Amino acid sequence: MKENEPAKGVWPPAATPFHPDLSIDFERYIAHCHALLADGAHGLAVLGTTSEANSLDLGEREVVLERLVAAGIGAEKLLPGTGASSIGDAVRLTRHAASLGARGVLLLPPFYYKGVSDDGLFAFVSELIGRVGKSNLKIYLYNFPQMSGISWSPALVGHLIKSFPKTVVGLKDSSGDVAYMNRLLESYPGFNVFPSSEALLLAAMKKGAAGCISATANTQAGAIRALYDGWQGAEAEALSRAASAVRLLMQKFPLIAGVKAVIAERTKTPDWARVRPPLDPLSPAQRKELVAELSRLEAGAPA
């Protein structure tokens, strides 16, 4: 994987642990990031939705990247979220990430004003690229209309690729809308599309997807890596069934709180289950049920 090549493979959106006072627990965070890479992740899509990035303040989002690099995780292994409602804040975060040498950035659309036009979104991205002013900048659009309230329409994606072919190089799709993802894969060959769920990965790889950026890669990066490596092999269907079963189970619970609850259980660190408001942790009953069902699944119970 060379520095200037686009990101491919398994890039978990690393969850962010908090101390009791809600400050970031960098020691546990860095240990988790190292563990994900050791488990097979190609890199880390830090500071995304699962990372509670939009519950971190702007300064914290910069410090997170600096601490990861200082901990020996190469910036070329980082694909941080740098979106913000305002161009100015998004420019600040994007420029910072690019200056550190991040592989690229995941860019949410501005997510306060709703019902905005493709022209308005184009103007936002265009202004951002101009102000960041770094020729090595690589943008991966982040499509999550259920949270942001805004979609990157296929027409707008095409317009951005055509206008900024060396900069707008990919998209992470968290919409779960398979028809949307397939349209992008079919319309823009070579554009790096990442589904947000391992349950969609095998079918997406067959259509040319670049890999997977999934919340539940926080808890099964190795299984997703095996599927990514083996998607053309004899075991592909079995690997997909196993990884998908875990994903579908975890989707029955609030996803971010659930991911953190599972990490807390496995690392025997109750503090890992903490989330920042406005999110809630799982209730004790939810947590017990999730852990029990996950154990059953891992023990080989039928999915």
Next chain:
Amino acid sequence: MKENEPAKGVWPPAATPFHPDLSIDFERYIAHCHALLADGAHGLAVLGTTSEANSLDLGEREVVLERLVAAGIGAEKLLPGTGASSIGDAVRLTRHAASLGARGVLLLPPFYYKGVSDDGLFAFVSELIGRVGKSNLKIYLYNFPQMSGISWSPALVGHLIKSFPKTVVGLKDSSGDVAYMNRLLESYPGFNVFPSSEALLLAAMKKGAAGCISATANTQAGAIRALYDGWQGAEAEALSRAASAVRLLMQKFPLIAGVKAVIAERTKTPDWARVRPPLDPLSPAQRKELVAELSRLEAGAPA
């Protein structure tokens, strides 16, 4: 109007003009704010949705307040929006506004994560109040689910009033949901509720509303002030009809761009029509239509 009394009356959410490079045009901005006060506004709900506050970066939002105070507009006449997706950023803005002596702050809920619980929102506000740590802080909740994707439910509003009776003192309702607003007015007497439209003001005053924070107060602050002052008088219905007709006309167009287009027309300053991405300005045809219809209305044509 004493400093420690809650805000009442007409508080326009002052629009923010931009230079061609999209930086804030402070000269025109301050002139506009002075004009609104001269026209009868009791104060200014700056840095709201109409102000494109969420398209300003955090530093700009602080500078705006400092420039207004430096220009001789007393901080007790300011009710700035200080909401943000993260507690840390919201604390920074809220503390800054309170330190300047602002009458209060308008607080959006955290607006990235959707489907969050009342408990999660309560924890957000509670944490914010604790961290800001200023006994003079007055919070007006800002309810605009069409933009934020989150509502302050009546039950949560009641819980906040009960928990922070000296701090959570009002709410601006931009939902347009009259049943919601009436429920707040009926459930929490003494709580300062502001409808976001002058078309709702007369009926709301009869139920105990505190005043009006309306986008279109940028273009008819005087008419709204007359209605506020005269809501119990013989002319109340006529004043309400006239102000409402203007509002209903302007609502037919994108509201923020329309407000700025009208200011541009009246001040003969085309630059006033500029908006920041992701918003779009009115098209030339829309602008021409709005200006023409507004002229007809002001010339006394039947609404």
